[in-house]
Structures are given as C-alpha cells and as structure tokens.
Amino acid sequence: MKKYLLTTIFILSVFGVFSVVSAQTLTRSQMSIDENAFDEEKNNVFREPGSILFLPIEAPIPEFNVSSADWYNGLYYYFSGRAGFGDIPFHYVVTSDGLIIEGLKNGDEQKVNIEGGPEGAIVIAYLAGNGENDFNRGVVDSITDLVVGLMNKHAISPDNIWISNVSFMKSSDGFTIKTAELFGRYQFSVDEIKEVAAIRYEPKEKTYDLSIENVVLPESGVDPGSEVVATITVKNDGEFTVFKDSDSEFLISKVDNSLSRFYINGVWASPSEASIMDEGDLLKPGDSKDYNLKLNIPLYFGQQTEKFQLINLNGDVYPDSQFDISIYINEIGSNVVEVQDTETGSLNVRDRASGFGEVVTTVLPGQRFIELERTDTGWVRIDIGNGESGWVSSRYLQRVN
Numbered sequence: 001m002k003k004y005l006l007t008t009i010f011i012l013s014v015f016g017v018f019s020v021v022s023a024q025t026l027t028r029s030q031m032s033i034d035e036n037a038f039d040e041e042k043n044n045v046f047r048e049p050g051s052i053l054f055l056p057i058e059a060p061i062p063e064f065n066v067s068s069a070d071w072y073n074g075l076y077y078y079f080s081g082r083a084g085f086g087d088i089p090f091h092y093v094v095t096s097d098g099l100i101i102e103g104l105k106n107g108d109e110q111k112v113n114i115e116g117g118p119e120g121a122i123v124i125a126y127l128a129g130n131g132e133n134d135f136n137r138g139v140v141d142s143i144t145d146l147v148v149g150l151m152n153k154h155a156i157s158p159d160n161i162w163i164s165n166v167s168f169m170k171s172s173d174g175f176t177i178k179t180a181e182l183f184g185r186y187q188f189s190v191d192e193i194k195e196v197a198a199i200r201y202e203p204k205e206k207t208y209d210l211s212i213e214n215v216v217l218p219e220s221g222v223d224p225g226s227e228v229v230a231t232i233t234v235k236n237d238g239e240f241t242v243f244k245d246s247d248s249e250f251l252i253s254k255v256d257n258s259l260s261r262f263y264i265n266g267v268w269a270s271p272s273e274a275s276i277m278d279e280g281d282l283l284k285p286g287d288s289k290d291y292n293l294k295l296n297i298p299l300y301f302g303q304q305t306e307k308f309q310l311i312n313l314n315g316d317v318y319p320d321s322q323f324d325i326s327i328y329i330n331e332i333g334s335n336v337v338e339v340q341d342t343e344t345g346s347l348n349v350r351d352r353a354s355g356f357g358e359v360v361t362t363v364l365p366g367q368r369f370i371e372l373e374r375t376d377t378g379w380v381r382i383d384i385g386n387g388e389s390g391w392v393s394s395r396y397l398q399r400v401n
Helices: 002-011 068-082 137-154 186-199
Strands: 051-057 092-095 100-102 121-127 161-163 165-171 174-180 210-216 227-236 250-254 273-275 288-296 302-312 323-329 336-339 347-350 359-363 368-374 379-385 388-393 397-399
Touching: 051 137, 051 165, 051 186, 068 092, 068 121, 092 137, 100 137, 121 137, 137 186, 161 186, 210 323, 227 323, 359 379, 359 388
Parallel strands: 051 121, 051 161, 092 121
Antiparallel strands: 092 100, 165 174, 210 227, 227 288, 250 273, 250 302, 302 323, 336 368, 336 397, 347 359, 347 388, 368 379, 379 388
C-alpha cells in the first residue's frame, strides 16, 4: 500500500528542476506550493508540544530518482488534496541531501494524529535516499541543530525524542498515519542525537504577550441588583498559543487584588478574579477573540469604575493588559446599608432577629444590601439575593442613602 501511494504521488505530479544546497532551511513560500490546497477546517486542532517524533520515509521504488524538493511537493499535494488531510501531515521535512523544510502551515503547535505515536509530538519526516537505512551522516549536525532548537523553544526533554517507521493506511474515513516497526540503524543515530541534545538542552521560559483591544459595556444606566455582560476583546501579540488549563491561561483580576463590587458568587473564581476562557479554548498568535464577563451591578450609585488586568494561572501579570470596567448605576428608592468592619472579618446572617438564630450565610465588610425592615432591638433584615433574606446586627451596618 505504501509503495503504491508514494508512486501515485509522482505519476500524478510534474515538477521543475530544483537546485539543492546542503543544510538549507526553506519556508513553504520558498517551495512555491499552492496554499489554495490548504484546508483550515481540517487543521484547526492545537496542543502544547511535548515530544519530537522522527518518521523515516523510504523511497517508493528502487529506481526513484526525483529531487528532494520535488518529493516534498509531491507529498504536500497528495496529502493536502487526494488523501484529505488539507496539508502535509508533518511539522518539518528533512531530506537526505541537507534540506530542512517547513511542513504544516500552522506550525509546531498544530496537532498531528499519528496512531501509536507519543502525545503532543512535533513530527519530523526524513526523506531517505535510495538504499538508506540511516540518516545521511552529512546532515546529522543539521538535524541535531533543528532538534535542539525545538527542545529549547518548547521545553521538550531529550527523553521525549522518538523515532518510528510509518505506514499510511486507507480506511472508510480517509487515510490514517500509524507508527510501525523501525528498520535500519536509525535508532542508534537518534540515541547519539539525544546525547548531544542533552548537553545543549537549555530550555527557555515561554513568554506570552497579550493586549486588550476593546471593552464593550452598557452605554446607559443600569439598575442595582441586575446582571450585565462585559465583552472584552483580547489579542495574542506573542509567538505562542495560549491554552485553557495551561500555565498561560489568562484570567481577569483587579489591579489592587481587592474585592470587586462586580463580583458574582459562584461565577467568578474569587471576589477579585474571574476566568473567562471556555473549556478547550485557545488563542493563537496574531488572533483576537471576544470574551464575556458576567457582572453583578452593586448597590453603589453614579459612575462606578474599577481597574482590571490579565493574569495567568500562576498569578503573573500580563504587561500592558490593564483595562477599566466603568458603569453608570441608577439610584433606587430603598434604604441601602453597608457592612462595616467586624472582629472576625465577616458578619453572620441569621434566620431570625436573635443572636440565637441559625446562621444562613455570612457577608463581608464593604458589601451593600437593601434594608427590608428594622427592629427596635438592633436587628435589620436584608435582601441577600435569590429571593432570600436574613437578619444581621445593626451594630455592624451603616446606611449609605
């Protein structure tokens, strides 16, 4: 099947002459491939790279005598079109005569499904020359340089460098790429590359660059007790994709880490932080995306403004990511009380106007509530939301309107 597939590539393709120079690195544009064959919908799954996988590809027939560049182009057009992948299914292609060529258009972070291969692999196809059963010794240094660069860029341990033979299997769903039993002396060469790479392994900490392009808020006054949505447009100005549930995931946080008046219990991560990336979400380099943040409208009146910024899961601040949430809040006719400081840092809300009443919840200093009724014995019933109310000691309350 493999020989038939690769032979078909070149029966169907006609290419020009390409001059090969040892140890060159070529981009897709330098290969003059037709990007109209690229299918974004079939190449939109991304992940953080965690390993490197070499896949040696043998010449389809002994008499195979086409240039490395033509072989690369044949692979690209076959896999992107006839095989239904929408792109060449390798991150890089290395040839036995010294070319290193960019593969997938979406780069190292695009996922390639290699059945039986390691998770999160950056896949490097090696186009073996006629009769080769090992890397051409003249290009091992170039291969090592490529591997070391990828290791240090993505913090991939030398222990996570692998090599396997490959088979291309046709199924009812299209083509499947599978690992297969390795041939030749490739494993010995990879072991040597890993030894050298381990000495040169100096992973760089990934840096991310995010900015706020726009914040959309209600333009007219809103009533206390309602909920509104802020739409925040975030742009990835860096070179790495930001993934949900990774260290790079971004949250919004008050600049001074104080309690936000817009906090919603059970929706925000804490009174000063909120997660806005959805499950499975990612933001690729150069992309912008709208994120929604639910806001509770507090019992404060007039223009209310708070400063926020983006942080990652470790609490590190993304520079230049500050923005304001500023909303005009309408006055209301009801009495409003604010919780004052307490000896314990919180105030019990009870089911009746008595210190012996059962505690139904607690509230914090600075929070405001609508006063529903007041007794002569020093108790105030407040609206605690969701149609519920409770009693608190008037000693720790102050009217604000």
